Amino acid sequence: MNQMHSAPTVSGHNAVLHDAVRPQWSAEVISWLLGSPLLGQRLEVLDLGVGTGLGTRSIATLGHSVTAVDTDNDMLSVLRKVSEELSHGGVGLITAANGSAESIPLEDESVDAITCLQAWHWMDAERATFECDRVLRQDGMMAMGWHTWDRTSEWVNGLAAIIEPDGPPDDQTRSVPREFAGRGIFERKDFAFNYELSVDQLVKLAxxxxxxxxxxxxxxxLAKVCRLGDQLESSDGLVRFPHITAAFRLQLPSKDLVG
Incomplete structure (x- = not known):
């Protein structure tokens, strides 16, 4: 019989909690978002709205230099601390900077690619699009992604019934602009994965x-989430939370070829 867990009393969420329980970004997804660069190709990447930099670290671990931008200094402080502990492949490749998608602290045409993970729906799309277009180099890659729940799963729907009494929230992926500064159409690819975590971690995630x-x-x-987790806990002590990562990328043509 699986061990029963008690739900902790949790007040709000913070940067450390966010970093501990949110799902990571796989090398497969990040590589696709960056345009599937050739082995050994090193890019200058801007990561927007990074939070604690779960995606940022994956970019750096692949060997790319990345400027991580966020408005929240608490989130960035976690990223800076964790960056010091990265494997040798990512050490020294991350620069954390306070800023926003609407006011990017970089020079014109200074990056090969821009990623925005779990964040574009918070942006002022018109201003952010202008700024991204400004800092991207010719033939640059614009990429966005969201971890979404796999709502074909029966137990995901059971979780939704607990925490979404008014129905599911708006689909955040709809914030992806069909055209980027009038210069192209986003390509989409979905990546299915099971987020494996303990019951206690599931409650903290919620x-x-x-x-x-x-x-x-x-x-x-949270007590109901805990009971659901107890029902679903496998013999290895883990709950497998079905997800789909919705990934979008657009390689912009050379600016002198536009219009």
Missing amino acids: SSWAFVAQRSDQNAV
């Missing part, structure tokens, strides 16, 4: 979601 943290009955909701 507590990190703003739509749970802001509820007046948060502790009761």
